[in-house]
Amino acid sequence: MPKFQISEFAQRRDWANDPLWKAIKYRRHWFLLSPMLFVTLGLLFLRYKTPRYGITASLLIRDDARGSDFRETALLEELGFPDASSSVENEIEILKSRTLLSQVVDDLHLTIQYFASGHVKTTELYDKTPFKVKFLKRRTAKPETYHISKGIGNSFKVQTGANSLSGTFGGKLLLPHGLATIDTTHFKPAADYEYSFSISNNESILEHYAHVLTVQAPNKTASLVGLSIQDELPKKGEAILKQLIFRYQKASIAEKNKAADNTIAFINTNLNRVSSDLAKIETNIEHFRKRHKVIDMDENSRLVLQKLNGNESQEKELSIRFKLVQALETHLSQKPATAIPSALYPQDNNFSELITKYNEMQLLLAKTLTSLSDHHPDVKSLHKQLNVVRNNLSDAIQYQKQELTLSIAAIRNYARDFNAKIAQIPGQERLFLSQSREQGIQQELYLFLLKKRVETAISRSANIANARIIDPPQASPTPTYPNRQLTLLVALLTGILIPAGALYVGLLIDEKITSKDDIIQQCDVTVIGEISKQNQSNLLLKPAPRSLVKEQFRSLRTNLHFIAGARQNIVILLTSAMAGEGKSFVAAHLAQSLALANKKVLLIDFDLRKPTLATILNLQTEGITEAIALGNEPHIQRYGTQYPFDFLASGKQCPETGELLLSSKMNELVLALKKRYDYILLDSPPVGLVGDARLLGIHADMTLYIVRQHFTFRHQVAGIQALHTGSQLPEMYIILNGTRNLHKYQYGYY
Numbered sequence: 185m186p187k188f189q190i191s192e193f194a195q196r197r198d199w200a201n202d203p204l205w206k207a208i209k210y211r212r213h214w215f216l217l218s219p220m221l222f223v224t225l226g227l228l229f230l231r232y233k234t235p236r237y238g239i240t241a242s243l244l245i246r247d248d249a250r251g252s253d254f255r256e257t258a259l260l261e262e263l264g265f266p267d268a269s270s271s272v273e274n275e276i277e278i279l280k281s282r283t284l285l286s287q288v289v290d291d292l293h294l295t296i297q298y299f300a301s302g303h304v305k306t307t308e309l310y311d312k313t314p315f316k317v318k319f320l321k322r323r324t325a326k327p328e329t330y331h332i333s334k335g336i337g338n339s340f341k342v343q344t345g346a347n348s349l350s351g352t353f354g355g356k357l358l359l360p361h362g363l364a365t366i367d368t369t370h371f372k373p374a375a376d377y378e379y380s381f382s383i384s385n386n387e388s389i390l391e392h393y394a395h396v397l398t399v400q401a402p403n404k405t406a407s408l409v410g411l412s413i414q415d416e417l418p419k420k421g422e423a424i425l426k427q428l429i430f431r432y433q434k435a436s437i438a439e440k441n442k443a444a445d446n447t448i449a450f451i452n453t454n455l456n457r458v459s460s461d462l463a464k465i466e467t468n469i470e471h472f473r474k475r476h477k478v479i480d481m482d483e484n485s486r487l488v489l490q491k492l493n494g495n496e497s498q499e500k501e502l503s504i505r506f507k508l509v510q511a512l513e514t515h516l517s518q519k520p521a522t523a524i525p526s527a528l529y530p531q532d533n534n535f536s537e538l539i540t541k542y543n544e545m546q547l548l549l550a551k552t553l554t555s556l557s558d559h560h561p562d563v564k565s566l567h568k569q570l571n572v573v574r575n576n577l578s579d580a581i582q583y584q585k586q587e588l589t590l591s592i593a594a595i596r597n598y599a600r601d602f603n604a605k606i607a608q609i610p611g612q613e614r615l616f617l618s619q620s621r622e623q624g625i626q627q628e629l630y631l632f633l634l635k636k637r638v639e640t641a642i643s644r645s646a647n648i649a650n651a652r653i654i655d656p657p658q659a660s661p662t663p664t665y666p667n668r669q670l671t672l673l674v675a676l677l678t679g680i681l682i683p684a685g686a687l688y689v690g691l692l693i694d695e696k697i698t699s700k701d702d703i704i705q706q707c708d709v710t711v712i713g714e715i716s717k718q719n720q721s722n723l724l725l726k727p728a729p730r731s732l733v734k735e736q737f738r739s740l741r742t743n744l745h746f747i748a749g750a751r752q753n754i755v756i757l758l759t760s761a762m763a764g765e766g767k768s769f770v771a772a773h774l775a776q777s778l779a780l781a782n783k784k785v786l787l788i789d790f791d792l793r794k795p796t797l798a799t800i801l802n803l804q805t806e807g808i809t810e811a812i813a814l815g816n817e818p819h820i821q822r823y824g825t826q827y828p829f830d831f832l833a834s835g836k837q838c839p840e841t842g843e844l845l846l847s848s849k850m851n852e853l854v855l856a857l858k859k860r861y862d863y864i865l866l867d868s869p870p871v872g873l874v875g876d877a878r879l880l881g882i883h884a885d886m887t888l889y890i891v892r893q894h895f896t897f898r899h900q901v902a903g904i905q906a907l908h909t910g911s912q913l914p915e916m917y918i919i920l921n922g923t924r925n926l927h928k929y930q931y932g933y934y
Contacts, residue, residue, distance in 0.1 A: 206699055207687045210924055219679030226675030232305055235663030239421035240412045241429065243651040245275045247407045272401055275650060276409055279399045279432055286390055288427045294389050301378040310420040314373040315340075317381055320356065321363040328360060329382040334373060340366065359383075393424065408654065418659030425657035433649035444644035451637045458633060462626040469619050499595045506588040513581045520574065522546070538580050542573045697896045700920055706898060707905035709889070709916050712747070713740035715770060717893070717922040737777040740919065747886065747917070755854065755864045757884035757913065761872040761900035765892035766921040768797055771867040774888075775829045783862040785829040786820070790868045790880055792841045795834035797867060809835030812849045818857070830861070845879040854883040871907070872900060878912055886915040892922045 208215065278284065289295065298313040299306050315332065331343040335350070342349045342357070351357040353368050361383050373379060398412045411428070415421035512524060524539050549566045556563050697703060700711050715736050748754050758774075760767045768789075775787040789797040790808065798805045806819040822828045838844055857864055866884060871877035881887060889904055908916050 204684075204688055204691055207691065208684065211683065211687065214683040215680060218683045219676050222675040222679035222682075223672060226671050229675075230666060230668055230671055233666055234305065234307065234416050236414045236416050236665040237418045237421060238412060238414055238660045238664040239418065239425055239657055240410065240655070240660075241425050241653070241657040242655040243409045243411070243429065244654050245272045245407045245409050246650045247272045272407055272409060276399050276401065278435075279409070279411065279428070280394075280397065282390060282394065284428065284431055284435065285394055285397070286386065287431050288424060289386060289389055289393070291427050291431070292423060294393070294424075295384050295386055296381060297384070298381045299379070300374070301380065302376070308416055310417045310423075312371050313369060314371045314379065315353070315366055315368050315381075317364055317366050319362050319364045323362045324385070325361045325383075327382065327384045327388070329380055330359070331378065331380045332366070333379070342366075397428075409651070411657075414664060422657040422659055429651075429653060429657070433651065436649040436651070437647050440647040441644055444640050444647070447640045448637060448644070451633050451640065455630065455633045455637065458626055458630045462623065462630055465619060465623045465626060469623060472615070472619065495595055495599050499592060499599065502588050502592045502595065506585065506592065509581055509584045509588060513578070513585070516574065516577065516581070524577075538573065538577045542570070542577050545570045545573055694894075695897050695899070696894050697891055697898060697901060697920075698894060702898060703891060703901055703918060703920065706901035707908060709904055709908050709918050711920055712743040712888075712917045713737075714920045714923045715740075715766070715773075717924050733773070734777075737773050738780075740774060741777045741781060751885065753858045753862060753864075754886065755858060755866065755884045757866045757868055757877065757880055757887045758890065759868045759871045759877040759887065759913070760890040760892075761896055761903060762870045763794075763873070765870075765890045765895055767870070767890045768800070768867055770888070770890055770919055770921060771865050772797070772801070775831075775863075775865050776824070776827070778863050779824070779827045779829040782827075784860065785863045785865065786832060786857060786861040787823075787829060787865045788832040788857075788867065789834040790845075790866050790876065792834050792838055792844065792876070793869055793874065795837070797831070798833040801831060803831055803833060805833050805835065807833030807835040808853075809838050809844070811835070811853060812844055812847060813838065815849070818853065832857075841874075841876060842879065845876060851883065871913070872903060881913040884914050886917065887913040889913075889916055889918045891918055891920050893920060893924065895922065 296317050298309040298315075300309055301307075328344055333341050333343070335341055338352045338354075340351060340353060342351070342359070344360070349357060349359070351366065353366055355365065357364055357366060393413070396414045399409060401407075401409050411425055413421050413425060415424070515522075515524065524543055545566065549563070549570060552560075552563055552566055558564075691698065700714065703709075703711055713736065716732055744756075758767055758771045768791075771787060775785045778785045787797070788808065789795050791797075792809065795805065798807070801823055803821045803823065804819065808818075810816045811818045818832055820830045820832050823831050844850065854864070866880050868877040868880050871889075889907075891901065891904075904916070904918065907913050
């Protein structure tokens with residue numbers, strides 16, 4: 185790590201030598217007047233600038249992804265109602281949509297603006313306007329401003345451009361924008377105000393409010409959305425945000441109701457069709473039951489089966505009785521002397537009585553035969569009676585057989601007819617089931633549609649918007665623009681920065697020498713004196729003996745004395761880079777200062793091409809040219825009465841200046857004059873323009889190079905370094921002329 189010397193650090197931190205700081209110190213009055221000016225302008229701006237207020241509101245948006253589900257909508261969805269999902273990003277875009285904003289512009293009639301003009305400024309009115317304009321028929325026209333003035337009674341006059349219209353309040357008036365009526369409000373117009381209203385097109389108003397409206401989410405995790413707008417009228421801004429929220433909620437509900445209405449319309453259409461089909465099916469079932477005499481198909485089938493089983497049982501019973509009768513007939517014919525087992529035969533009462541009587545007679549005959557013979561009359565009588573009873577029993581048996589045969593035949597005939605009917609039952613049941621199934625489907629569909637219609641109607645009546653108002657629109661109590669503290673701070677900083685910036689830019693684009701540091705940075709020639717800027721219209725000023733310029737030249741004289749040391753009869757060459765740097769001014773005042781020290785001083789004007797010193801000093805022009813070219817004695821003149829110095833003019837202009845300076849007589853002249861004077865000052869032409877100064881440098885002991893502040897260019901200082909390095913001029917020193925950064929108190933002691 186490099187080590188820095190304390191002196192280097194101090195030099196780097198030496199702000200006093202910074203050119204910008206010096207320029208600021210020199211023009212410090214700028215930094216007093218400029219802030220005062222800009223603060224005054226800021227106060228005027230705050231006084232007459234119409235303030236703008238910030239109006240804010242916040243909404244809670246339903247966002248399923250962020251868990252902000254509304255309890256009401258969640259309950260409806262649990263009941264089977266349509267999902268009402270939404271997202272914060274989508275709702276923000278809807279709130280910022282031009283469609284929604286254009287509805288607000290139309291609802292609040294924002295294209296019509298009312299103004300009151302005072303002596304200084306014009307103020308927009310909203311809720312406190314003394315009149316209102318309402319269009320009955322609107323048509324498209326270019327934006328226009330109408331000036332309105334109240335007339336006598338209920339009349340008014342509207343002026344627009346060169347046109348003037350008259351009308352009465354509440355009456356119809358045909359304006360370029362359409363047929364309108366103008367009514368008064370409960371606000372009374374002020375006498376010292378002029379009222380007007382302007383009508384703009386929807387697009388420009390829409391663009392304005394789309395620009396000033398801000399809709400954004402405060403953070404990525406919350407479902408809150410902030411709405412803000414800036415307007416000159418707080419009530420107007422609040423009304424815009426309220427209407428925007430109202431329109432947004434209404435559009436959200438309308439969108440949901442639209443789906444519900446479409447659903448209800450679809451249900452009603454299908455419900456009518458299903459109801460008609462169901463009525464037809466029920467009519468067919470009714471006709472089927474009437475035709476087939478069926479109330480319940482299942483019960484009817486069950487009864488038929490029961491009857492079929494009963495017929496079969498009855499047929500079996502009759503067949504058994506028939507066989508028993510046949511067996512009885514066979515028993516009676518094969519075993520006439522035996523009794524009949526009456527318990528085996530189901531008989532009617534008469535048949536049973538015959539069998540009982542027959543069995544009793546058989547027993548009686550058997551008892552009688554035990555005691556009587558077959559030829560006994562009683563036995564014969566019993567045989568006759570038994571034969572009669574047997575014959576009656578045979579007749580009863582035949583009758584029973586005929587009856588059973590007919591019954592069995594009748595049952596079998598009924599069974600055949602019944603079986604035919606039973607064979608038709610599956611087809612009838614299939615047809616009945618098909619119609620019943622179609623009836624059930626249509627009935628279920630009918631009940632489903634009825635249920636959904638009721639649910640959709642309930643859902644439609646219970647629809648809520650996707651957003652809930654958290655903070656209603658509220659205007660800030662103080663204006664957001666202009667900010668008083670910020671405006672004054674900006675005005676103060678501007679008042680400071682503008683002059684500082686102007687000085688800094690001036691330093692950047694200024695290619696001229698501004699301070700002694702510029703000279704030190706460009707070359708290593710010593711600066712032995714600084715001369716303050718003075719009015720140089722007259723070369724030899726006659727300031728007070730203790731003036732700043734006098735002291736500066738005394739300081740220069742002292743420096744020359746220390747430089748010269750023990751040397752005597754010194755020839756000093758004075759030159760510069762170009763004309764106008766004060767070379768002749770310094771030469772004359774230096775000569776005067778040396779003369780004040782009781783030195784013999786000779787000032788020679790060696791600007792043979794453009795001599796000026798003789799004219800300025802009001803002396804004769806004869807001098808160098810005549811002495812060298814013609815061989816005349818040098819015409820030395822004295823300037824001043826007290827502590828005077830001698831002066832040798834340049835003489836007549838000579839076209840061959842270079843040859844004149846190189847002649848041997850030139851060297852002889854300088855040597856001769858050097859013996860007579862302590863100091864000889866050679867005022868030469870600028871070294872950057874002609875080579876005369878280099879030729880005169882041969883005869884000089886030292887060179888004073890004049891550099892003028894804010895006049896000499898920096899690249900010309902680099903030329904001084906080249907002259908010094910190349911030893912083209914003897915023992916060079918620099919005098920900084922025209923400085924403007926020295927404080928007067930530095931020499932105030934004198």
